[in-house]
Amino acid sequence: MQPLHAPFPATRFRRPRKSAALRALVQETQLAPSDFIWPVFVRDGEGVAEPIASMPGVSRLSVDKVVEAAREAHALGIPAICLFPYTDPSLKTKDCAEAWNPENLSNRATRAIKEAVPEIAVMTDVALDPYNIDGHDGFVEDGVIVNDRTVEALVKQALSQAEAGADIIGPSDMMDGRIGAIRAALEAEGHRDVCLLSYAAKYASAFYGPFRDAVGASGALKGDKKTYQMNPANRDEALRLVARDLEEGADMVMVKPGMAYLDICAAVKQAFGAPTFAYQVSGEYAMLAGAADHGWLDRDRVTLESLMAFKRAGCDGILTYFAPAAAKLLNG
Numbered sequence: 645m646q647p648l649h650a651p652f653p654a655t656r657f658r659r660p661r662k663s664a665a666l667r668a669l670v671q672e673t674q675l676a677p678s679d680f681i682w683p684v685f686v687r688d689g690e691g692v693a694e695p696i697a698s699m700p701g702v703s704r705l706s707v708d709k710v711v712e713a714a715r716e717a718h719a720l721g722i723p724a725i726c727l728f729p730y731t732d733p734s735l736k737t738k739d740c741a742e743a744w745n746p747e748n749l750s751n752r753a754t755r756a757i758k759e760a761v762p763e764i765a766v767m768t769d770v771a772l773d774p775y776n777i778d779g780h781d782g783f784v785e786d787g788v789i790v791n792d793r794t795v796e797a798l799v800k801q802a803l804s805q806a807e808a809g810a811d812i813i814g815p816s817d818m819m820d821g822r823i824g825a826i827r828a829a830l831e832a833e834g835h836r837d838v839c840l841l842s843y844a845a846k847y848a849s850a851f852y853g854p855f856r857d858a859v860g861a862s863g864a865l866k867g868d869k870k871t872y873q874m875n876p877a878n879r880d881e882a883l884r885l886v887a888r889d890l891e892e893g894a895d896m897v898m899v900k901p902g903m904a905y906l907d908i909c910a911a912v913k914q915a916f917g918a919p920t921f922a923y924q925v926s927g928e929y930a931m932l933a934g935a936a937d938h939g940w941l942d943r944d945r946v947t948l949e950s951l952m953a954f955k956r957a958g959c960d961g962i963l964t965y966f967a968p969a970a971a972k973l974l975n976g
């Protein structure tokens with residue numbers, strides 16, 4: 645192998661760092677607004693933006709405000725927005741029927757966005773937790789989260805999202821076999837061009853805490869999600885999950901959380917070369933935004949540095965609550 649550098653002083657690494665122009669010229673990785681998917685929380689009402697205490701700067705938005713957000717995102721060059729509904733506790737049931745109600749919050753928001761800003765891609769979330777009286781992503785029977793019956797429900801939920809006009813469907817539930825089942829149903833029902841972005845390597849993480857507040861699932865959740873989400877200690881399993889989901893018909897795959905799992909992002913991209921996304925989750929956002937609020941970190945710089953790290957690791961894009969702020973910084 646060639647040595648990676650000639651000896652000093654033939655090589656002075658500081659030469660191309662001398663000016664902004666030279667640094668730009670040798671920069672290996674680029675970050676742009678087109679790398680972002682912006683997750684937003686949707687709630688009922690009109691003209692409402694309700695701040696989320698554990699996610700400073702993030703609010704639950706009523707559908708009209710979500711449409712405004714989509715318009716803003718599109719103007720900033722952000723290609724996709726991802727919807728997470730805050731479901732009224734009275735609509736949470738054992739059978740989770742609200743999940744495939746054509747008139748549920750997520751479907752209403754999807755239709756409203758696609759009507760007002762058809763250019764932006766709408767991504768929706770497939771999982772039962774916002775609608776489940778037990779707070780889990782799947783049905784609970786005798787204290788066990790059951791797989792196959794849950795998959796049948798997830799298929800109904802995904803179809804209702806496709807009917808509403810979702811461009812990208814994101815199963816975040818981690819049940820086995822759901823990608824294949826959803827893909828088959830989408831094909832059978834004529835939704836051939838709906839993308840599946842599988843939450844393929846999703847870990848049972850403590851970094852989801854603020855999200856569960858945001859969607860109102862914290863109170864309902866009994867126990868933990870360790871029988872379906874991954875053990876943070878595992879890497880080989882992530883590769884096997886990604887292989888499985890791509891084979892079952894996923895167009896894109898996700899690693900989640902992000903910053904503590906960059907090794908997984910890199911390994912997945914390297915092994916499969918598939919469109920690979922990371923989710924910089926609520927807890928990661930809260931850490932950075934909270935510290936910035938205290939003046940302990942420089943908000944703008946840590947925002948961009950944390951997002952660049954995903955690109956350097958090999959990700960094609962990032963789901964991030966910083967999307968509009970970062971896009972503004974990048975657009976200058």
Ligand code: PBG
Binds near residue numbers: 924
């Ligand atoms: C659940 C879901 C979660 C997130 C997205 N979808 C939380 C969980 O698994 O409990 C977390 C996102 C975040 O923390 O920002 N279907």
